Amino acid sequence: MQSVLRGLMPEKLVDVCLAETGLVADRLAGEVRADERKRLRFWLKNIPFQVTGYRGFKEAIITCGGVSLKEIDPRTMASKCCPGLYLAGELLDLQADTGGYNLQAAFSTGWLAGRSAAKYCNE
Ligand SMILES: Cc1cc2nc3c(=O)[nH]c(=O)nc-3n(C[C@H](O)[C@H](O)[C@H](O)COP(=O)(O)OP(=O)(O)OC[C@H]3O[C@@H](n4cnc5c(N)ncnc54)[C@H](O)[C@@H]3O)c2cc1C
Known part of the structure; x- marks a missing residue:
């Protein structure tokens, strides 16, 4: 799953995604169950971000x-x-x-x- 997720999101988000969805990193994508896919879809569509600032005019x-x-x-x-x-x-x-x-x-x-x-x- 880890390599599939790398294609879907920024690298730094992959570990967060795995931790929050409970998906197993080294599981083959084809072996992911329907309920796990549903959890992943839900997470991808609903992950909350809190904007804490911006990086300046430069x-x-x-x-x-x-x-x-x-x-x-x-x-x-x-x-x-x-x-x-x-x-x-x-x-x-x-x-x-x-x-x-x-x-x-x-x-x-x-x-x-x-x-x-x-x-x-x-x-
Ligand atoms: C880090 C970064 C990434 C970007 N990525 C993208 C992207 O992926 N896709 C995209 O579409 N756009 C991107 N942009 C935006 C895009 O670069 C700008 O919209 C575009 O360059 C604007 O062109 P411009 O000619 O209006 O202004 P600028 O490119 O800012 O050119 C203005 C020029 O005027 C010069 N100048 C300023 N004051 C004076 C003065 N008093 N006398 C003489 N010369 C002066 C400056 O030195 C500069 O060369 C990015 C911008 C940045 C900063």
């Missing part, structure tokens, strides 16, 4: 807040409040799930804002 993955999207023209990323100002990425009040979406948002809005700003300068 380690932050995304920031919350920024310029409201209502103030931005999405076709150019231009500020509606300040002509000639173009915004992108973390400057925007836009958050996405981790796993690439924040980077994609930064790349896409950055590309658009850069092109639009260049066009603005040339006109």
Whole structure:
């Protein structure tokens, strides 16, 4: 079970899971009984976490807040409040799930804002 659980959850949680569900670490996954599987499912869906703090701005993955999207023209990323100002990425009040979406948002809005700003300068 231990190796199967490692594929399901962070390493540090495996021992906690085994202790709290009573599953035997070296039991083959195929030998786990229906009631044990049920206990594991219940635990996975109901494990309580108490948030005790966060690790500070230096380690932050995304920031919350920024310029409201209502103030931005999405076709150019231009500020509606300040002509000639173009915004992108973390400057925007836009958050996405981790796993690439924040980077994609930064790349896409950055590309658009850069092109639009260049066009603005040339006109
Ligand atoms: C540890 C970590 C892990 C992450 N993992 C993911 C992930 O898995 N998936 C995902 O989608 N996103 C992830 N992100 C978020 C993602 O990196 C950001 O959303 C994205 O990089 C934002 O791009 P940005 O260009 O807006 O800002 P930034 O990448 O922060 O770029 C801003 C740049 O401006 C420069 N700068 C700041 N002030 C000045 C100044 N006064 N003059 C000149 N330059 C200045 C900075 O040095 C920096 O180079 C992660 C972020 C962190 C910190």
